[in-house]
Amino acid sequence: MSRPLRSYVDSTTICPDHPHFASAYVCAIQRVGIYLEHYSGALFDPDPDHQPWFKPNVLKVSDVSCVGHLSMWSMVDACASQVASVFETDLNFSRWCPTATTTCVQHLHCILQRLPNHSDIFTAPPTWIAECSDFFALCRALDLRSTRPKAGRFNLWGDAAVSKLLARKRPALVPVMDRVAGDRYPSAVGIRAKWAAFHSEVHGDTVLTAALAGIHAAACGSTPWITPLRLLDIIVWMHESPSGR
């Protein structure tokens, strides 16, 4: 049984992995500090002030490269050259697409521009992840673009990489769903079900969001662009991944 997400940041309980800290909250601040100082993942979230090339509604090779910072360099090697032209062609088609702002689910960039840029998972309604949602259409479209039938694999990137690419474009809305995060929901099958389980766990939890805001204030003075959602990803990863412990 996984620990509830809130237990990783709770100021009223002790972290079972690090009982020498006064509370899980204090432990979380310390874990985030270590992460930001020593792990390349600190370079993942977009920093609008210092990354002028970041465009929330345009998929670029720089996004794939940033996914690489989350221990996925093999994906960057395999994909960077291919995706550059896929993304560019898609963007060009999207510019002239008559249903770009309404119903198009053919083009990655049509769907992407319809996703609200500032929506966050703590307040987003469950419909953001629904079968018919723009978000899930984008997820499916990315999955299709990454299919390489000749390579003998259905999906070149996999759920973890698709989740990380989307997390880069919507850092407040999309949780990273790699193996560590996904294992928390063993009965949820598929990435959409795992996102839905995550969403229902954090949605409207004001104790959780207040704790994350406190941790952000304490640990992210020099990295203010990192979102509370990403902090939660980081804190759980630092406790549950063999590379984070």
Ligand SMILES: [Zn+2]
């Ligand atoms: Zn701990």
Ligand SMILES: [Zn+2]
């Ligand atoms: Zn379109």
